Amino acid sequence: MTLTSPAPAVAAPAVPATHARSWLLVAGSRPEAFAEAENAADALILDLEDGVVPSSRAQAREDVTRFLAGGGAGWVRVNNVTTEDWAADLAAIRGLPGLRGVMLAKTESSDHVDRTAAEVPGTPILALVESARGVEFAFDIASAAATTRIAFGTGDFRRDTNAGDTPEALVYARGRLVVASRAADLPGPIDGPCLTGEPDLSAALAVTRSMGMTGKLCMRLDDIVAVNRELSPQNTDVAWAAETIARLGVNGENVADGSDLPKLARARRITHLVTVFSGKD
16 A cells, blocks of 8 residues: 555554553454543553454555544454464554554564564554463563563463363463563563453453453454453552551651562552553653
8 A cells, every 4th residue: 555645643652552451452453443442441542453354454554544544553363483474464554653552463472572572663552462472471572572471362272272261271381481571671471352241351361360361352342441440559558558658658667577569569569550551751
């Protein structure tokens, strides 16, 4: 697709990708939904992979390109590196002013990230881990220079491993991604979506939080409010953090023993998140 005029500059997102809670996937074949979805979640992902049937992918690339070149902004999920669509996806979106980053489907190695980054230099990569191999190589993936965060593709992981859909069946994979992210000095990973809404969504978010994951993929606009609320510091957390900092001192000047230090660190993190999510950071 040829562009005849430069696209206008795109404003920075309110919540940075490192802290984004809700990641809304919208099929690239639904351009009529792009504008409404753009500011609905912390991050918008325009999907050129599983959300688009192969016969519609060429048109979807044109529609996504038009949106990101014409003032819209978002991430793009591209096909995995073993496919011809991968190269075509990257060629279509390379250098577009509204491109926030690339979600790489079915990431299974740091080489997958490196090869993608070489095609779109300077673009953050969200590595979507969806297989047993991806989970086993999670630390290598997280350590790749361009990896901004890891996301968990629960549906494809279950198909690959024949695992059930209970929290217990997926606890190893989630834990592995959390530990790998922390070890590589990345933010907490992004959990897979809940496809059925409430009351299942609340239960799913409780699992996400308890595992140490800090974001969630969303397939429905209706889920975003709950995701942002539940993955933000709760009122009791904020009150505890304020009391702890007041008691121990902003710089720890009133710390009395070693157990106070992790409390102060957690309190600082909570207050920082409140600042980030309020748009004041």
